[in-house]
Amino acid sequence: MRRLFKPLALLLPALLALACQTEPSVLGGSDTIPGQDTLGQDTAGLDTSDTTDPKDGTIVDDTGDTVDPGDTVDPGDTTDIGGGESLFQDKVVLQFDLTIDAVDWKALLDSILDCEQDMCGATRQYVSGALTFHNPWTKKDETISNIAVRWRGNSSACLPDMNPRIGFKISFNEYEAGRRFHGQKKLNFLGTEGDNSLMHEVVAFEGMKKFGLPAAKVGFAWVRVNGGPGQLHPMIQESDDTPYIEEVLGETVKGSYFKVDGYCGRPEFDEWEEGVVPADLTKIWEPKAGTLPEAMTTTLIPMLKCFSYADSATFQACFEETVDSDLWLRAMAVDWSMPDDDGFALGGKNHSIYFRKSDNKAVPVMWDKDAAFRDSYCSVDDIFYCVPPWIMTVPAGMDRLASEYGPSLDGLLVMYATTVMGDSFLPARVEAWYDLIAPFAAQDQDLQAHAVGWYWEESVQDLRDYIIQRRVDILDAVGN
Secondary structure, eight states: OHHHHHHHHHHHHHHHHHHHHOOOOOOOOOOOOOOSSSSSSSHHHHHHHTOOOOOOOOOOHHHHHHHHTTTTOOOOTEETTTOOOOOSSSSSSSSEEOOOOHHHHHHHHSSSSSSSSSSOOOOOOEEEEEEEEEEETSEEEEEEEEEEEEOOGGGGOOOEEEEEEEEEEESSSSSSSSETTTSSEEEEEOTTOOTTTSSSSHHHHHHHHHTTOOOOEEEEEEETTTTOOOOOEEEOOSSSSSSHHHHHHHOBBBEEEHHHHEETTTOOOOOOOTTOOOOHHTTTTTEEETOGGGGGTTTTTHHHHHTTTOOOHHHHHHEEEEEEHHHHHHHHHHHTTTOOTSSSSHSSEEEEEEEEEOOOOOOEOOOOTTTTOOOBBBOOSOTTTTTTTTTTTTEEEHHHHHHHTTHHHEEEHHHHHHHTSSTTTTTHHHHHHHHHHHHTTTTOOOHHHTTTOOOOOHHHHHHHHHHHHHHHHHHHHHHH
C-alpha cells in the first residue's frame, strides 16, 4: 500500500507550531489512595470546555417507527439493580470483590486458551458467581448474585510471557434475562496483552470520543477474586449490547448490528456478488444485539454492493448513501493516527457495523484498542502502513477508500493530530489517569514485583512521550 496522502502546504506552518507546544511536566502521583468523595460521572476524558459539535451519528429514533426484521426491542429490560449512577467515570477507581466457587474458579482457569492450538471458535465457558460493588456514592456494598463470569480475549488469555493477568467478562443477564447493574448488562475487566501501562485502550477510546466517534465508556477497577490480592484493571463498556446502543449510539429502537469475526477473519468489503444471501456472510459478519440474519438484505448487503462498482463516482454515491461517510473516514483517520495495527482501518479487525434505525446508514463501532499507540509492526518507509505480519495487507475495501477519499483523510489526520493528540488533551489525559490510579498501582503486587518485566511508571511515561512524538511525525508526513 503506497502512501496516498497529499500535501497540505498552506496549513503546515500553523500545524507545526501547534505540534511544538511546550511539554507538560514529568508524571507525578500521590502516595495514598485518594478520597472517594470527589466523584464525577461519565466525564472520562471529555473536554467540557470544548464547544465544537462534530458529527457523531447520535440520532434518537422515533420509537413509534415500524419494527422490521433488523430492529430489536428489549421489553424485558426493566430490572436495573444498584441505581442509576454510571460505573464509567474518571474521578474514582471502582472497587469490586468477585466470589466464585473454588472448583469453578479452577475450571475457569483451566479453560484458558492453548496458544498452540487453533483459537478460532474457541468456547469461553461461563461459571456462576457473585459480585460485590463497594459503592462510593452511597458508601454501601451492593452484592449481586447469580452472575456469569468468563475469561475474555484470545492471545491476551494465552500468552503468560506477555500478560501477567487475563481479563474477565462479567454478565448480569446471562442467567437472568433482562437484568442490568447500574445500567449495564456486562462489564469488561481487561487483561494486559503487552500493555504495561494499562492505559492504551482507555486513552484510545477517549481520543475517539473527543474526535466525535461513538466510543465505549471507560474507567478503572480494583478487583479481588475470593478475597485474594487486588488487581488493577481497565474497565470498558460492552460495545455490542443494548446499553451501548442506547447510551452511545442514542437509539431506543435498535437498528441492525453486525460484528466482525475479529480474531480469525476479516472482511475485504468485496463479499457481495449476485445471489449473495445472509447465510453466505454470517461467518464474517455475526449478527449481534438480537439482530436477525435476514436484516442483512436491507443493510449490510446493499453496503457491500457499493464496493463492486468500478466507477469512482458510482462507488462514492453508493457509499455515501449507505454509510455515514464522515464517521467512517474519521474512524480510518483515528486508526492510522494512533496507529492500531490490529484495528478497523489497517487490519480490518476488531470492529462492528451498526445500521442506525433512524436513517439506515452504517456506523463503524471500534473495539479492542489495546494495540493502539504502538508501531511495532509499522513499515519504516511509511508511518501509516502499520499491519502485523500475520495480516500482511490492508483490506481491499479500506485501501480503495484511502484512494477515493485521500484529501479528506489528510485533513482528518491533521485535525486528529492537532486537536486530540495535542498537549491539552491526550497527553494530559495520560497524566490525569496516572494521578488517579497510581495509589492502586502501588498496592498491585504484579506491578510492584515487576512481573514479567512490568515497569508500570516507565510504561506510562513511554505512552505519553509516544503520543507527543507521533503528533509531530503525522504532521510532518502529511505535509510532505
